[in-house]
Amino acid sequence: MRRATLMLTAVALLLAGCGGGGKGRASTATGARTAPAPAPDLTVAAAASLKTALTAYAGSVTYAKPRFSFAGSDALAAQIRAGVRPDVFAAANAALPESLHADGLVGVPVPFATNRLVVAVPAGGRGRVRALSDLAVPKVKIAIGSPSVPIGAYTRTVLSRMPAESRAAVMANVRSEEPDVSGIVGKIAAGAVDAGFVYASDVRASGGKLKAIALGPELQPEVVYEAAVVDGAKHPAEARRFVAGLRTGAGAQALRRAGFLPAP
Amino acid sequence: MRRAAFPLLLGAALAVTLAFLVLPIVAILTDVPPGDLLSSLDDASARDALRLSLETSLTSLAIIVAVGTPAAWMLATRRFPGRAIAITLVELPLVVPPAVAGIGLLAALGPNGILGGALQDAGVELVLQTAGVVVALTFVASPFYVRQAIAAFEGVDTRVLEASRTLGAGEARTLARVALPAARPALAAGAALAWGRALGEFGATLMFAGSFRGVTQTAPLAIYERFGTDFTGALALSAVLVVLSGVLLAVVKLVGRSEHAAR
Numbered sequence A: 001m002r003r004a005t006l007m008l009t010a011v012a013l014l015l016a017g018c019g020g021g022g023k024g025r026a027s028t029a030t031g032a033r034t035a036p037a038p039a040p041d042l043t044v045a046a047a048a049s050l051k052t053a054l055t056a057y058a059g060s061v062t063y064a065k066p067r068f069s070f071a072g073s074d075a076l077a078a079q080i081r082a083g084v085r086p087d088v089f090a091a092a093n094a095a096l097p098e099s100l101h102a103d104g105l106v107g108v109p110v111p112f113a114t115n116r117l118v119v120a121v122p123a124g125g126r127g128r129v130r131a132l133s134d135l136a137v138p139k140v141k142i143a144i145g146s147p148s149v150p151i152g153a154y155t156r157t158v159l160s161r162m163p164a165e166s167r168a169a170v171m172a173n174v175r176s177e178e179p180d181v182s183g184i185v186g187k188i189a190a191g192a193v194d195a196g197f198v199y200a201s202d203v204r205a206s207g208g209k210l211k212a213i214a215l216g217p218e219l220q221p222e223v224v225y226e227a228a229v230v231d232g233a234k235h236p237a238e239a240r241r242f243v244a245g246l247r248t249g250a251g252a253q254a255l256r257r258a259g260f261l262p263a264p
Numbered sequence B: 001m002r003r004a005a006f007p008l009l010l011g012a013a014l015a016v017t018l019a020f021l022v023l024p025i026v027a028i029l030t031d032v033p034p035g036d037l038l039s040s041l042d043d044a045s046a047r048d049a050l051r052l053s054l055e056t057s058l059t060s061l062a063i064i065v066a067v068g069t070p071a072a073w074m075l076a077t078r079r080f081p082g083r084a085i086a087i088t089l090v091e092l093p094l095v096v097p098p099a100v101a102g103i104g105l106l107a108a109l110g111p112n113g114i115l116g117g118a119l120q121d122a123g124v125e126l127v128l129q130t131a132g133v134v135v136a137l138t139f140v141a142s143p144f145y146v147r148q149a150i151a152a153f154e155g156v157d158t159r160v161l162e163a164s165r166t167l168g169a170g171e172a173r174t175l176a177r178v179a180l181p182a183a184r185p186a187l188a189a190g191a192a193l194a195w196g197r198a199l200g201e202f203g204a205t206l207m208f209a210g211s212f213r214g215v216t217q218t219a220p221l222a223i224y225e226r227f228g229t230d231f232t233g234a235l236a237l238s239a240v241l242v243v244l245s246g247v248l249l250a251v252v253k254l255v256g257r258s259e260h261a262a263r
Helices: A002-016 A023-029 A048-058 A073-081 A095-102 A132-136 A150-160 A164-172 A181-189 A200-205 A236-247 A250-257 B002-031 B034-040 B044-077 B083-095 B098-109 B116-121 B130-154 B158-166 B171-200 B203-209 B219-229 B231-262
Strands: A041-047 A065-071 A088-091 A110-115 A117-122 A142-145 A174-178 A195-199 A210-214 A223-229
Touching: A041 A048, A041 A073, A041 A236, A048 A065, A048 A181, A048 A200, A048 A250, A065 A073, A073 A088, A073 A095, A073 B219, A088 A095, A088 A236, A095 A223, A110 A236, A110 A250, A117 A150, A117 A181, A117 A200, A132 A164, A142 A150, A142 A181, A150 A164, A150 A195, A164 A174, A174 A181, A181 A195, A181 A200, A181 A210, A181 B203, A195 A200, A200 A210, A223 A236, A236 A250, B002 B231, B034 B231, B044 B083, B044 B130, B044 B171, B044 B219, B044 B231, B083 B130, B098 B130, B098 B203, B130 B171, B130 B203, B158 B171, B171 B231, B203 B219, B219 B231
Parallel strands: A041 A065, A041 A088, A142 A174, A142 A195
Antiparallel strands: A088 A223, A110 A223, A117 A195, A117 A210
């Protein structure tokens, strides 16, 4: 199904005469029609956890109209491997952009933010989980990310740092492995689970629906977000500007407001 | 000249339609070497997903046929106020996006939903359970069967039904002995479409039932999980679903045709 979407997109792009692979064609066929558009569409494939921050950042971007595709970083990376060419790829880890870079699919990844993992529970204190240790209580329901998505990988790092006994007890309480953080947040907000491992910024973005239980420093993994300009981007100059703004400009401010910490 | 142009246009439209619909399916099958297809089934989590998909989709199909058949019979044979509205409501899940279905099911049957408390008191747990998958599949797939069943029953010759009643058979007996056999090919086609839809369900299942291996992770969810890390594995599992759905459709067509020929 996904492959079908890719093909359709490819066909559509070819028909429109501005396919990523056909730069020459774009300039000859539709150069006249699309020529000096002052603010081109900038396609940004970004981790679901970046939604609030990047949507706010987009409001201050004047040189381009950012168009976002939010999903699990792993799914977005797989799309890029399958031939999708967004302008920017912003991931919730360093591993995915680095591996795409190693394969010559994206430029040099730039770290632009860090985040912390927390245990999120419904706000209001009615829930069954009030402390980290409650996660191991039998019949408590927990949602985590699937192993392939960064939030799921980080969560497994946290669990691996717990004593074997509590790790087993927590894993036994996992009821769903979601493809991205939105799924985890949704399951907690809907009351389908008692708690879930998400980023601190997700709790901030929930607008008071969720409450965070902090993890001790001995459990906390290093969560670094990296972004890269995709090779074959239609608007590389705007893409570079967008990525630079994540580190220092309006993007960095939006990230701080959304609960992200500065990059190392 | 002008007369020749229109059939040509029709032919071109058909060619475009076929190419458009068949291309992705062909791409899946040509991208996966047969060896990979078989070795992908060696993977225990893939087998779990396929087994769960078969179990949940067949369970929901049984529910759909058991409840949907009499409901369709009533809608097909009686004229009552609100009948048109009832038919529209039955068809509504066809046009509702699966993600909306998932949200709706959570809002209705979830722990904080309008019936959540009552279900909890009754000890029924659906969310993040295999039963929840069945609920999601039943919701999205039932219109495919019920719609077809209404049309099938409306197509049964009323004189035959009247004859049956005149000869002393009650309505239930007439339905079982006369209407059901007459409508069987069409009902089978509707059931196959519903089953196919249930087999492919993704959005409502993910939202309402979540994704957990062996419990709620059906084949489409397993395909999505593999998509991020193991594209070949995702393709292989997709190919299995394509083959399964293709065989399903072919069997129904053959059964329908042979029954038709027998009469």
